[in-house]
Every structure is written in structure tokens, then in C-alpha cells.
Amino acid sequence: xxxxxxxxxxxxxxxxxxxxxxxxxxxxxxxxxxxxxxxxxxxxxxxxxxxxxxxxxxxxxxxxxxxxxxxxxxxxxxxxxxxxxxxxxxxxxxxxxxxxxxxxxxxxxxxxxxxxxxxxxxxxxxxxxxxxxxxxxxxxxxxxxxxxxxxxxxxxxxxxxxxxxxxxxxxxxxxxxxxxxxxxxxxxxxxxxxxxxxxxxxxxxxxxxxxxxxxxxxxxxxxxxxxxxxxxxxxxxxxxxxxxxxxxxxxxxxxxxxxxxxxxxxxxxxxxxxxxxxxxxxxxxxxxxxxxxxxxx
Amino acid sequence: xxxxxxxxxxxxxxxxxxxxxxxxxxxxxxxxxxxxxxxxxxxxxxxxxxxxxxxxxxxxxxxxxxxxxxxxxxxxxxxxxxxxxxxxxxxxxxxxxxxxxxxxxxxxxxxxxxxxxxxxxxxxxxxxxxxxxxxxxxxxxxxxxxxxxxxxxxxxxxxxxxxxxxxxxxxxxxxxxxxxxxxxxxxxxxxxxxxxxxxxxxxxxxxxxxxxxxxxxxxxxxxxxxxxxxxxxxxxxxxxxxxxxxxxxxxxxxxxxxxxxxxxxxxxxxxxxxxxxxxxxxxxxxxxxxxxxxxxxxxxxxxxxxxxxxxxxxxxxxxxxxxxxxxxxxxxxxxxxxxx
Amino acid sequence: xxxxxxxxxxxxxxxxxxxxxxxxxxxxxxxxxxxxxxxxxxxxxxxxxxxxxxxxxxxxxxxxxxxxxxxxxxxxxxxxxxxxxxxxxxxxxxxxxxxxxxxxxxxxxxxxxxxxxxxxxxxxxxxxxxxxxxxxxxxxxxxxxxxxxxxxxxxxxxxxxxxxxxxxxxxxxxxxxxxxxxxxxxxxxxxxxxxxxxxxxxxxxxxxxxxxxxxxxxxxxxxxxxxxxxxxxxxxxxxxxxxxxxxxxxxxxxxxxxxxxx
Numbered sequence: 001x002x003x004x005x006x007x008x009x010x011x012x013x014x015x016x017x018x019x020x021x022x023x024x025x026x027x028x029x030x031x032x033x034x035x036x037x038x039x040x041x042x043x044x045x046x047x048x049x050x051x052x053x054x055x056x057x058x059x060x061x062x063x064x065x066x067x068x069x070x071x072x073x074x075x076x077x078x079x080x081x082x083x084x085x086x087x088x089x090x091x092x093x094x095x096x097x098x099x100x101x102x103x104x105x106x107x108x109x110x111x112x113x114x115x116x117x118x119x120x121x122x123x124x125x126x127x128x129x130x131x132x133x134x135x136x137x138x139x140x141x142x143x144x145x146x147x148x149x150x151x152x153x154x155x156x157x158x159x160x161x162x163x164x165x166x167x168x169x170x171x172x173x174x175x176x177x178x179x180x181x182x183x184x185x186x187x188x189x190x191x192x193x194x195x196x197x198x199x200x201x202x203x204x205x206x207x208x209x210x211x212x213x214x215x216x217x218x219x220x221x222x223x224x225x226x227x228x229x230x231x232x233x234x235x236x237x238x239x240x241x242x243x244x245x246x247x248x249x250x251x252x253x254x255x256x257x258x259x260x261x262x263x264x265x266x267x268x269x270x271x272x273x274x275x276x277x278x279x280x281x282x283x284x285x286x287x288x289x290x291x292x293x294x295x296x297x
Numbered sequence: 298x299x300x301x302x303x304x305x306x307x308x309x310x311x312x313x314x315x316x317x318x319x320x321x322x323x324x325x326x327x328x329x330x331x332x333x334x335x336x337x338x339x340x341x342x343x344x345x346x347x348x349x350x351x352x353x354x355x356x357x358x359x360x361x362x363x364x365x366x367x368x369x370x371x372x373x374x375x376x377x378x379x380x381x382x383x384x385x386x387x388x389x390x391x392x393x394x395x396x397x398x399x400x401x402x403x404x405x406x407x408x409x410x411x412x413x414x415x416x417x418x419x420x421x422x423x424x425x426x427x428x429x430x431x432x433x434x435x436x437x438x439x440x441x442x443x444x445x446x447x448x449x450x451x452x453x454x455x456x457x458x459x460x461x462x463x464x465x466x467x468x469x470x471x472x473x474x475x476x477x478x479x480x481x482x483x484x485x486x487x488x489x490x491x492x493x494x495x496x497x498x499x500x501x502x503x504x505x506x507x508x509x510x511x512x513x514x515x516x517x518x519x520x521x522x523x524x525x526x527x528x529x530x531x532x533x534x535x536x537x538x539x540x541x542x543x544x545x546x547x548x549x550x551x552x553x554x555x556x557x558x559x560x561x562x563x564x565x566x567x568x569x570x571x572x573x574x575x576x577x578x579x580x581x582x583x584x585x586x587x588x589x590x591x592x593x594x595x596x597x598x599x600x601x602x603x604x605x606x607x608x609x610x611x612x613x614x615x616x617x618x619x620x621x622x623x624x625x626x627x628x629x630x631x632x633x634x635x636x637x
Numbered sequence: 638x639x640x641x642x643x644x645x646x647x648x649x650x651x652x653x654x655x656x657x658x659x660x661x662x663x664x665x666x667x668x669x670x671x672x673x674x675x676x677x678x679x680x681x682x683x684x685x686x687x688x689x690x691x692x693x694x695x696x697x698x699x700x701x702x703x704x705x706x707x708x709x710x711x712x713x714x715x716x717x718x719x720x721x722x723x724x725x726x727x728x729x730x731x732x733x734x735x736x737x738x739x740x741x742x743x744x745x746x747x748x749x750x751x752x753x754x755x756x757x758x759x760x761x762x763x764x765x766x767x768x769x770x771x772x773x774x775x776x777x778x779x780x781x782x783x784x785x786x787x788x789x790x791x792x793x794x795x796x797x798x799x800x801x802x803x804x805x806x807x808x809x810x811x812x813x814x815x816x817x818x819x820x821x822x823x824x825x826x827x828x829x830x831x832x833x834x835x836x837x838x839x840x841x842x843x844x845x846x847x848x849x850x851x852x853x854x855x856x857x858x859x860x861x862x863x864x865x866x867x868x869x870x871x872x873x874x875x876x877x878x879x880x881x882x883x884x885x886x887x888x889x890x891x892x893x894x895x896x897x898x899x
Contacts, residue, residue, distance in 0.1 A: 037419045088603055095419040097365060101558060102602040104367075108551070108595025116588055223547070227430065230423045268434050272427040276412050308772035309747055309785035311764060488764070491752045495741045501703060502739040506807055507727035507756035563743075 004138050011139055013249070013256040018149035019210055020248035021156055021241075024229040026203030028244050031233070032176035033196040036086070037095050039103040041204050041229065042222025043110030048074060048208025049217045050114065053123055063125050064147055067209035071155075071202045078201025081106070082194045091189070093179055107222075114219030124216035148210045155206060160241055172196060224268055231275045250274075314486040317565050321482060325475045332464040339467045343535065345576025346470040347528045352556035352572035353477045354524035359554065360563035361490055362517045363497025364414070368425030369525055370549035371409065371432045372402040376526025377533040377544045378442060384534060385451045392469065395530040402526025403519040410518045414511055417500070426547070433545035447540030450533055466535040473531060477524045478569070484520075485565050493517055494563065525553070548591075552579075555594050559601055561610025570609050652715040653678050654811050654842040655700065655731075660709035662695050662866075669695040671866040672709070677811070682833060682843045684857035686850070686877075688887060692866035693846045694736060697813050700844070701733045702726045713811065730758050730810030734800040734817055736846075740788035746799060747771050747784040750806045757807025771806060778802045778832060793820050797829070805836065812836065813844045818852050830856045850887075854878060862886070 023045065030038045051073065052066035061069070085106065089099050132143040163169035171192050175182040183189050211217070211225070228251060236247025251274065258270050328346075332339060351373065359365045376398035383394040413424045437445045452459040484490040495503040496510045503510055533539050556575045561567020582590050605612045655677040662670045670692040677683045685693050698704035700711055702723035710719045718726055741749050750771040754761060761767045775781050778798045783791060791799060797817055804812055814833070818826045826849065833856055837843055847853045853860060854874040862869040862877060864886045870877060877883055 037423065039423075085599065085603070097363070097419070098602045098606060100365065100419045100422055101598055105595040105598030105602065108591045108598065110595075112589060112592030112595065115591070223426075224430070227423075227427050230427070234420075263438065266434060266438065268427075269431040272431040275424065275427055308768050309745070311768055488752070488755045488767075491744065491748060492756065494743050495752055498741040498743050499739050501723075502735065502741065504703065504723040505701065505727065505733055505735070505739075506753040506803060507724050507758075508752075509722075509724045 008139055009256050009260070010253075011141060012145070013252040015141075015145040015149040016256060017245070017249040017252035018152040018156075019207065019214070020228060020232060020252055021245045022152040022203060022210065023207035023225055024232040024244050024248060025156060025159065025241060026200040026207065027229045028200075028233060028241065029172070029196055029203065030200035031095070033172055033179075034086075034193050035092055035095050035179065036089070036099045036103065038200060038204075039100065039226070040081075040106040040110060041200075042226035043107040043114075044074060044078075044201050044204035044222075045208030045211065045225055046114055046217065046219055046221040047110060048205035049212035049221055050118055050123075051205065052209040052212050053125055053217075056125055056127075063127060063209070063213045064129075064151060067151065067206055067213070070205040070209040074205025075198045075202035077205070078198035079194050081201065082197040086197055087190065087193065091179055111219050118219065120218055122216040122218050125212050127213075130213070144213050148213055151210060152207075155203070156241065156245070159203075163241075168192075168195065224271075227268070227275075228271055231271050231278070234275060235278050312486060314482050317482045317485075318479075321475075321478045325471065325478070328471050328474070329468065332467060339463050341577070341580055343463070343467045343470050344580070345573060346467075346474045347532055348552065348556060348576045348579070349569055349572025350470070350474050350477045350528045351525050351553045352560065352568035352575070353474075353481045354521040354528075355553050356557040356562065356564075356568040357481065357484060357493075357517045357521045358514075360557055360568070361484065361493040361497065362514055363493075364514055364518070365419070365422040365554070366425040366518075367422050367547075367550050367554060368409070368427075368429035368432075369521075369553045370545050370547065371429055372406060372522040372525040373529040373532075373549060373553075374432070374436065374539075374541065374544035375405045376402045376529030377539045378436070378448065379526070380530030381448055381450045381533040381539055382442065385449070388453055391452065391534050394534070395469070395473070395527045398530030398533075399523035399527040402522040402529070405526075406518045406522030407515060410515045414514045414518070425550075429545065429547055429550055433541050433547070436541040436545055443540070445541060447538055447543075450537045450539070452534065452537075461537075466531065469534075470528070470531050473524070473527045476527075478565075480520060480524065481568070482565055484517075489513070489516070497563075551594065555598060557608070559597055559608050561608035562606075564608075564610045567608050567610040574609075651679060653712075654681075654714060655844065656712040656715075657696075657700065658710050658712070660696065660699055660711065661707050662692075662699060662704065663707045668866050670699070670706075670863075673863070673866075673868050675861055675868070675871075677842060677844055678859075680837060680840070680842055681858045682837050682845060682856055684845045684847060684853040684860040684874075685863060686847060686853055686860060687863035687869070689848070690865075691863040693863055694815055695866075696863070697733060697815055697844075697846060701731055701813060724756075727756070727807050727809075728758055730808070731813070732757070732804045732807045732809035732811075733813040734797075734804045734815055736815040736819060738793070738796040738800050740791075740796060740799055740803075742787070742789040744788055745784070746780060746786050746788050746791065747775060749788050749799060750774055750802050753803045753806035754808075758810070759808040774802050774805050777805070777835075779828070794822070794825050797821065801829075801832065805841075809841055811842045811844065813846075815846045816848055817845075818847060818849050826852050850878075 027038055027041050030036055048070050051070050052063050055061045055066040055069065056063050085102065089102060090096065129144045129147065133140050134143055134146070163172060171182070171187045174185070174187060175189065175192055179189065182192070208222070232244060232247035232251050234247070235250050236243035236245070251271065254270065254274055255267060259267070262270065328342070331342070351369065355366070355369055379401040380391070380394040380398040383389040383397050384391055389397065409425070409428050413421050413428070416424055436442070442448045484493070492503065492508050492513055495508060496513055500510050529544060552575065556571035557568040558571070560569065560571025560574070579590070582593070601608060607614065653676040655675070657673060657675040660670055660673045661668065673696060685696065687693055695704065699706045702718070702721055702725070706719065710717055712718065713726070713729060713731060718729065721729070741752070744752070747768065751767050754767045754770050761770055772781065772784060775784050778801055780795060780798050780802060783795060788799060797820070801814070801817060818829055821829065830852055833843060833845070845853070845857060857874055859872070860874055860877045861871040862883050869886060870880045870883050872880070
């Protein structure tokens with residue numbers, strides 16, 4: 001493998017890391033504010049993919065534009081789902097079993113909606129962009145990957161800006177640290193939960209919509225990405241979005257390089273092995289997830 | 298509050314397993330004699346017993362111990378393949394093969410549990426999804442047992458292919474179910490079961506009274522995996538053909554989890570109710586409305602969580618208490634408004 | 638074994654039940670507990686007091702094994718237990734109560750205690766024996782009438798007693814009580830103090846965190862004062878009450894002249 005090949009792989013990893021970050025951020029927001037692990041995340045990503053597919057096929061809207069459209073649509077969808085189902089869950093500073101099972105049930109329902117509406121055949125989106133490449137010095141880059149990466153990065157940067165500069169962002173960070181104290185300082189936690197859930201779903205839909213330009217999909221589309229999100233969050237920690245970006249980069253690098261040596265069918269096993277290794281080897285870095293050794297007052 | 302003891306009063310009686318064991322014995326007896334009656338649909342009961350056994354097993358880990366696993370299909374599949382290979386390649390007696398399947402599944406549960414039980418609750422759950430996927434993918438590529446094309450089970454008796462006797466398959470599953478039921482009842486009333494419940498309620502506080510939580514979780518996991526593995530073995534022998542997409546299917550893990558949740562977690566009879574309902578409904582449903590079964594299970598799960606987390610058993614208890622409370626003076630009633 | 642690992646013997650040549658040497662714990666850059674030394678003699682009721690955030694519960698957690706120290710060692714009857722997990726220490730005889738009660742809510746009051754007897758230092762042979770012993774302990778703390786109730790319905794005062802009962806059920810050699818009087822009335826506090834004296838009389842050494850000065854001074858033989866994670870002072874209750882640094886830590890600068898009687 002020559003230097004050029006390695007560089008190509010590195011660039012590919014970077015581009016992949018961008019979309020992985022967008023994908024995981026949705027879960028991170030919801031977990032941060034509500035301490036809920038959103039298993040339905042996979043379902044909303046799948047719906048995002050189909051959303052952009054329909055919009056492309058029926059209305060002729062370019063898939064990237066369609067992905068941008070998905071964001072507000074899924075934001076509203078997320079708030080609706082929260083209002084209907086999620087708001088009944090008890091507030092906790094720890095993920096609870098009912099929240100896990102409720103959202104898992106929702107994921108099953110969403111999958112069924114997917115199968116009912118679109119059947120189980122693979123779909124994909126083809127545009128002029130799909131196979132186009134561009135040369136950057138000695139490197140060959142896929143145009144669609146570049147565009148997806150750009151959109152992904154812009155969305156994350158905007159999110160980071162919002163978190164640090166707006167009242168909403170400050171409230172999100174406060175609630176992430178302590179959901180109970182948030183109420184004490186006058187944050188309307190119910191409204192914050194609704195908005196945060198909507199935002200998390202918006203990112204899920206956006207990520208799914210962007211991924212639709214890169215991969216083919218069926219109603220079971222979300223599951224490997226759900227697992228990837230989890231691996232990323234474990235690797236990078238739930239503290240900051242830079243942590244998520246870092247975790248995304250690590251996973252992307254491992255996946256991209258391992259495909260050179262291992263059959264593609266084993267991808268999932270690789271991701272999972274990475275997860276297990278991370279858990280066993282980095283207890284400090286992922287101390288927020290495993291055995292809580294710090295019970296202090 | 299009295300400072301000095303006024304003499305030991307008699308303690309509340311212990312809940313014993315006697316009643317449950319009696320009911321279980323009756324149930325098993327009824328099931329066992331069915332092949333000699335007019336009952337025509339042994340096949341339906343056979344598959345229902347498989348589901349119910351898995352449901353009871355999962356309840357040990359997910360119900361009593363509170364460790365929700367989304368990956369029990371792994372143990373089902375490992376049991377199936379182990380029995381399949383033992384019967385076909387090594388010509389092992391099927392019943393020994395089932396035992397082998399149970400052992401293999403239990404061993405696998407240790408491999409899975411040792412890294413994943415360091416995770417708490419929901420994190421453990423998600424990790425098990427990963428395990429399910431990883432194992433399915435690996436088995437899909439394992440040429441030695443047919444990879445994605447599957448594996449044919451060839452049971453030989455005296456140099457000839459063994460005949461298919463539905464009653465025998467059915468009865469072996471009755472035995473496995475009976476073992477599962479016995480284990481479940483014994484665990485529920487034992488020190489081990491109490492400890493699992495404590496671990497579920499508050500793992501750190503359990504450690505503070507001397508419980509080795511990690512060991513207990515592994516033990517419950519191994520017990521459950523063994524039961525599920527045996528059921529998988531029985532299935533493999535019956536179906537005579539297994540493939541990774543079938544036995545390691547994530548949907549199996551979903552179903553195994555669904556049954557005890559809907560029937561009633563952490564109870565003896567809840568998983569059985571859930572399993573019975575699921576097994577029978579599944580047959581009818583898949584036959585006629587296969588397009589909506591995911592949505593149906595999802596909806597059931599959502600309804601259960603929102604309205605009756607105790608499942609069918611919880612619902613029945615509430616109804617019973619409401620009826621009983623009106624007729625009897627009863628013992629101490631929890632004060633309203635006291636936060637549980 | 639290096640000299641640093643050998644426990645110190647007190648003048649009576651008795652190995653202290655608990656010795657803590659140089660115990661330190663950092664959270665990020667903050668030292669919650671810094672270089673604390675303590676020796677708790679046999680049969681004592683040893684109090685640990687200090688303002689909120691002084692590091693008392695952190696210290697406890699390191700003694701019971703639910704928290705690993707950043708530095709320092711813990712000796713129990715001369716044996717280095719620093720590496721042992723919490724459940725292992727219970728089997729040796731170290732048990733705690735929790736400041737914020739943590740009952741097993743799915744179980745009844747007596748099942749909570751019964752479970753503790755069966756996993757503690759002296760597990761009984763049969764389930765019936767365990768239940769009988771659990772009932773005895775419940776009577777001892779005054780919860781006999783509540784034995785069959787779900788643990789979740791008890792009011793806070795009785796939850797505290799349940800914590801105590803459950804800890805006693807493990808047959809502890811060293812009992813760590815973490816602010817067991819928090820939220821109790823004066824009358825309830827006096828009864829708990831009485832219980833502690835009777836527990837000590839039956840042979841258990843007690844290490845006692847408390848915020849309530851009156852409770853502590855009435856029942857403790859010896860008191861250590863923590864402030865900002867460091868040991869500020871140690872001595873008899875009278876010495877502590879007169880100690881100006883202690884008064885200042887609790888009441889602020891210039892309060893050293895205040896009557897320390899209440």
C-alpha cells in the first residue's frame with residue numbers, strides 16, 4: 001500500500017467521520033438533556049433516508065437539498081413524538097429501563113411503517129454526483145462524500161455555536177449536568193425536553209438523509225448505525241461534542257483501514273470488537289458509563 | 298418507635314415455593330399426557346413451549362436481575378448449532394446433544410457477560426445488540442457449518458436416517474420446559490433470587506451488604522443461556538435445518554424479550570403467560586398479517602410501558618387488589634402519597 | 638512488606654480495628670480527601686465531623702471499598718484491605734449505612750434484612766434461621782411491627798432504622814454510620830444514639846459521620862474533624878468543642894469566642 005493509498009484512506013476516514021459525528025450527535029443531545037438512550041434513533045435515520053428518497057423521486061428535489069429539508073421536518077416530528085409518548089417517562093439522572101423499552105417499541109413500530117410503506121427491497125439514490133470524483137493533488141475524492149461531509153460539519157459547527165451562544169444552548173448544558181437543579185434555577189424542563197428531543201430527532205433525520213446519498217438502504221437500515229453511534233459515544237465520552245467527533249474519527253479510521261484486510265461482512269464484528277476493547281481498556285475514559293465508583297455527597 | 302425490644306413477635310411467614318411447584322406439576326402433567334389424547338396440534342404447542350422456555354430464561358436475567366439483554370438469540374443459535382453438529386457429525390444421542398447445547402450456550406454466556414456486565418442497565422442492553430449482530434455475521438461466514446446457506450441436521454439411528462416422531466420432539470420440549478419452570482420457581486424463592494432482585498433495585502447497595510453482583514449476574518446469565526441453548530437444540534433436531542439468518546435473527550432476541558415484559562417481569566407465571574400468548578398469536582399472525590407483526594409488538598411494548606409496566610400479571614394483581622380491598626379490612630395499606 | 642505497610646500499634650499494644658494512612662482522593666483536580674490519618678480503637682464510637690463538603694462521605698466510601706483511593710492505605714485489624722472490593726470487605730466485617738437511604742424497594746422490610754444476614758459475615762445455615770435472626774434485628778431497632786411492609790412505604794425516620802438494621806444484619810465488626818440522624822426529630826435522634834451505644838456494647842466498633850454536633854458529642858468517645866478534605870483536629874468531644882480552629886471552621890472567623898455549648 002503506497003503513500004497515496006494511505007492518504008486516500010485517511011481522507012476517506014475523515015469524510016466518514018464527519019457524517020458519523022452528525023449521526024451520533026442526535027443521540028448525544030437526547031441523552032445529555034434527558035438521560036434517555038434513544039433506541040428509536042435508528043428508526044428516524046431510516047425515515048430520514050426514505051424522506052429524501054421520496055422527495056427526490058416525486059418532487060425532483062436534489063438529495064442534498066432534501067437532507068437540509070429533513071432537518072426542520074424531523075424537528076417537528078421529534079417534538080410530536082415527545083408530546084405523544086416520551087413526556088410520560090419519569091425524569092431521572094440515569095437512563096431507565098422504561099425509557100429504553102418504550103423507545104425500542106417505537107423503533108419496532110417505525111420499522112413496520114418502513115416495511116409497510118416501502119417493502120424490504122434495497123433502495124438507493126443516484127444523481128450525477130454519486131459517482132463523480134474530483135482530484136485534489138495526488139488524491140482522488142468522491143464528490144458526494146465531500147458534499148455530505150461539508151453539510152455534516154456545518155451542522156455540527158452550528159450546533160456548537162448554538163450551545164455556547166444562545167439561552168437554549170446554555171439551558172441544554174445546564175440540564176446535561178443536572179436535570180433536577182435545572183428546575184431549581186427556573187428552566188422549563190418540560191419545554192427543554194421537548195425541544196431537545198426534537199433537535200435530536202432532527203439530527204437523526206438529517207444524518208439518515210445524508211447517508212441515503214452514500215449507501216443503499218432498507219427499513220432495517222438504522223441498526224448498524226445505531227450501534228456505531230453507541231461505539232462512538234463510548235469512545236468519545238458523553239461530555240462534549242468534540243469527544244463525539246473524536247470517537248467518530250477513531251471509528252471511521254478503524255473501519256476504513258480494516259476493510260482493506262478483512263471481508264466487508266465482518267464490519268459489524270469489527271465495530272463491536274472496538275467497543276469491547278474500549279470498554280475493557282479505557283475504564284477511565286468511559287467511567288461515566290460503567291461501574292460508578294464515585295458515590296459521594 | 299420502641300427503644301427496647303418487647304419480646305420477639307412472630308415474623309411474617311416466608312413465601313414458599315410449594316404452591317407454585319404444585320401448579321407447575323399439574324401444568325407439566327397436563328402437557329405430558331397430551332400426545333395420548335385427541336389433541337391435534339402438537340406442532341403449535343411445541344413451538345410455543347420453545348418460546349415460553351426462552352421467555353422464562355430471559356426473565357431470570359432481565360426480570361429478576363434487571364439486566365435487559367437484547368441478544369438472547371445468540372444463545373439460542375449456539376445451542377441449535379451445537380446440537381446440530383453433535384447429532385450430525387458425532388452421532389451423539391440427541392438428549393446428550395441437548396445437554397451439550399446447554400453447556401455451549403452457558404460457556405458463550407460467560408464470554409459475553411464478562412465484558413458486558415461491567416456496563417450498567419441500558420448500556421449493557423445496547424452492547425448485547427452488538428453481540429447479536431457480531432455473532433450473526435461471524436456465523437454467516439463460517440464455512441465449516443455451511444455459512445449463510447445453513448446446515449442440515451442428519452440424525453442417524455443404526456445406520457439409517459431417524460424417523461420423524463412429532464410426539465418425541467414435543468415431549469423432549471416438555472421436559473426442557475419443565476426444567477426451566479422448576480429453575481424459575483426455585484430461583485424466585487431462594488436467596489439467589491432475592492439477591493438478583495437487590496442487584497436490580499440498587500447494585501451498589503447490594504455490594505454494600507456483601508453481594509458479589511458481578512458473579513451473580515454471570516450465574517443468572519449462564520443459567521438462562523443454558524435453558525435457551527437447550528431449547529435451540531431441540532429446535533434444530535426438529536427442524537433438521539438451521540441457518541444463521543434464522544436462529545441468530547435479531548427478531549428472535551426481540552421476541553424473547555417481549556414475552557416476559559408483556560406477561561409480567563420478575564414473576565414466575567408472567568413469562569409463561571407472555572410465552573403462551575406470543576406462541577399462539579404468532580402462529581395466527583404470521584399466517585395472516587405478517588406485515589404488521591413488528592408494529593404490533595412495538596405497540597404492545599409501548600402500551601405496556603405507558604400503562605402497565607407490570608405486564609399482564611401486574612394488571613391482574615391490580616384488579617385483584619381493587620376487588621379484594623373492597624371486601625376485606627386487610628393488613629397495612631401503603632399510605633397514599635408516600636413516594637415509593 | 639515495607640515499613641509503610643505495617644500498621645502502627647497504640648500504647649496498649651492493641652491493633653486498631655481500623656487504620657487509615659495518608660488516604661487521599663482526587664476528583665479531577667480537586668482533592669476531596671487529602672492525606673488523612675486515623676486510628677479507630679477497638680470498641681470505640683469514633684466520630685467524624687466537619688462542614689458540608691469536608692470529605693467525610695468520600696472518606697467513608699474509601700474505607701468500605703466503594704471508592705478507590707488516589708493514594709494511601711486502609712488497614713482493618715492490621716490487614717491491608719485497600720485493594721478489596723466492597724462486598725469482600727463486608728465479609729470481613731466492614732459495613733456501612735448510607736446517608737441517603739437506599740432500601741431495596743422491591744422487597745419487604747424483613748426481606749431487606751434477611752438478605753443482609755445471608756450475605757454478611759456470619760450467614761445462617763437455613764432460610765428459617767435467617768428470617769428469625771432478621772426479625773430479632775428488626776425488633777432491636779424498633780421496626781418489628783413493620784416487618785411485612787414493602788420497604789418503599791416507610792417514612793424517612795424508619796428508613797434510616799432499616800438502613801441500620803440491614804447493616805447490623807451483616808454482623809459487622811466495624812460499622813460505619815453516615816449521617817444516620819439526618820432528617821430525624823430530637824426524640825428520634827436520642828433513640829438512635831441509644832441504639833448506637835447498645836450496638837457498641839455488643840462488641841461492634843462504630844465510625845460515625847454526623848453533622849449534628851449535639852448527637853456526636855453525646856455519644857462519641859473520640860472525634861476527628863475534617864475540613865476541605867484534611868484532618869483539622871482530633872480529640873475527645875470536650876477538646877474538640879473548645880478547639881478554636883474547629884469553631885472557626887464551622888462558624889466562621891471571629892466566632893472563636895462564642896459559647897460552644899449548643
